[in-house]
Amino acid sequence: MNVSGLRDRLDTAGNIDAHA
Secondary structure, rough: HHHHHHHHHHHHHHHHHHHH
16 A cells, blocks of 8 residues: 555545535
8 A cells, every 4th residue: 555645545535524
């Protein structure tokens, strides 16, 4: 698994939650 990829997913999910 890619750590930076996982980080990207978490950041993206956080952004979606913040904008939702």
